[in-house]
Amino acid sequence: MIAKVFKFLGTGLLFALVALCLAIIVLPPFLDRIYYTGPVSAHFDGARFFNPDGEDTLAPPTGKSRGGFMTRWILGRNERPDWPVSVPVTQTRPAARVEGDVLRATWVGHATVLVQTQGLNILTDPIWSEIAGPFNLAGPARVTAPGIRFEDLPKIDLILVSHNHYDHLDVPTLRRLWERDRPMILTSLGNDAVIDVPSKAVDWGTRISVKPGVDVVVTRNHHWGSRWGTDRNRALWSSFTITTPAGNIFFAGDTGPGDMKWPEEAARLGPVRLAILPIGAFRFAPGQMMTGSHIGPREAVDVFRGLDAGYGIPIHWGTFRLSFEAYETPPTMLDLFTACAGYRPDIFARRAIGQPIDIPPYAAPARGTADAATRARCAEGSPELAALK
CATH class of the missing domain: 3.60.15.10 (Ribonuclease Z/Hydroxyacylglutathione hydrolase-like)
Known part of the structure; x- marks a missing residue:
């Protein structure tokens, strides 16, 4: 009986490992969509856009990875100050139109x-x-x-x-x-x-x-x-x-x-x-x-x-x-x-x-x-x- 349980668990683990490997191979291309095709420009290399000033927008400010940031966030170990659950708002009903130079x-x-x-x-x-x-x-x-x-x-x-x-x-x-x-x-x-x-x-x-x-x-x-x-x-x-x-x-x-x-x-x-x-x-x-x-x-x-x-x-x-x-x-x-x-x-x-x-x-x-x-x-x-x- 114990042997069957271990065999069942082992088979399940093997299938899970295979599924994970397939997901690693299959999912990224599936999730990567081509939204635009066009000529190369000062901010498009033919595949992806970039900032022409050369600055990397995704450089972590602390040297820590963004994956680490997300992990701390998900696990609650993020040292974030408390935020209100909700903040009251006075909603308004705007005019149908504002004409002329009034802004x-x-x-x-x-x-x-x-x-x-x-x-x-x-x-x-x-x-x-x-x-x-x-x-x-x-x-x-x-x-x-x-x-x-x-x-x-x-x-x-x-x-x-x-x-x-x-x-x-x-x-x-x-x-x-x-x-x-x-x-x-x-x-x-x-x-x-x-x-x-x-x-x-x-x-x-x-x-x-x-x-x-x-x-x-x-x-x-x-x-x-x-x-x-x-x-x-x-x-x-x-x-x-x-x-x-x-x-x-x-x-x-x-x-x-x-x-x-x-x-x-x-x-x-x-x-x-x-x-x-x-x-x-x-x-x-x-x-x-x-x-x-x-x-x-x-x-x-x-x-x-x-x-x-x-x-x-x-x-x-x-x-x-x-x-x-x-x-x-x-x-x-x-x-x-x-x-x-x-x-x-x-x-x-x-x-x-x-x-x-x-x-x-x-x-x-x-x-x-x-x-x-x-x-x-x-x-x-x-x-x-x-x-x-």
Whole structure:
């Protein structure tokens, strides 16, 4: 009897080992999809896209592997500060249209912003799903409800999709919006193969007319893309500049600092009235200020300055837990670094999810000089920064 049990276990183990070996061979090619084919360019080698400034967005900031990071996360040994399970949100019902040069923006959550101007309703990286991950089953869950109920959204005319990570390209949301409104969906090369509804995928530098006087230019940023790991960088990432008669709107998407020349490239397209910039998910372990693929509050202020923007809305924090920082760390740091840069505190500061903001006409922001005490608070290793988790 015992011999039969061992034989059964041994056979089962052998089959499991064979299945594992087959999975190692079969699954990676199966999961690696070709989203785009085209000529070699300054950021496409014929198979995969890359950042032309040469920086590796995936270099771990601590020298530890990303596999180790995921293992610590799954096993709960990740030293992450506690986050709230849920955060209350006051949802709003936007106007059907905002006409003329009035510019109104509502942060819906994460990288989703409703921008209303010139009679257009524009959404950036829309996600109304509860979980950002494969099949919306595995991945980080929302801690905040969307600032606008899907049912209360006005008719959407234009959607900008920056890249194919699950927290930015949410197929169920895009499908719902397409079925309801038939908007123009604009993204960068290859992502149309993921989006699964009619969309326009173009290269950096392409200008698309939305209506007379309003264009969208697909602009460079510094990131990477993947849905399954083995399909890494098969599709391009981007930022967007919306040009309007009353000043431009810049949406950074998801980005690391890279060579930091891309903000000035966008600024050359015209005055940036509104900059929508990420400030969260910028470190993988306590003490790290950034990674190559995400800017944190300090770098966001540098981008704001490079754009010479008149007004800023910080995004990509406080909705999905993607990294190690505490819930309040990104906006707290942002307040500190804007003060150190000499900006007025209201120019680029936290905004409540669901709060509609009327953006003032463009004016180049005046910058003062921070006093010595403020500069000391911003210095690397300062007690104030060290106390932030």
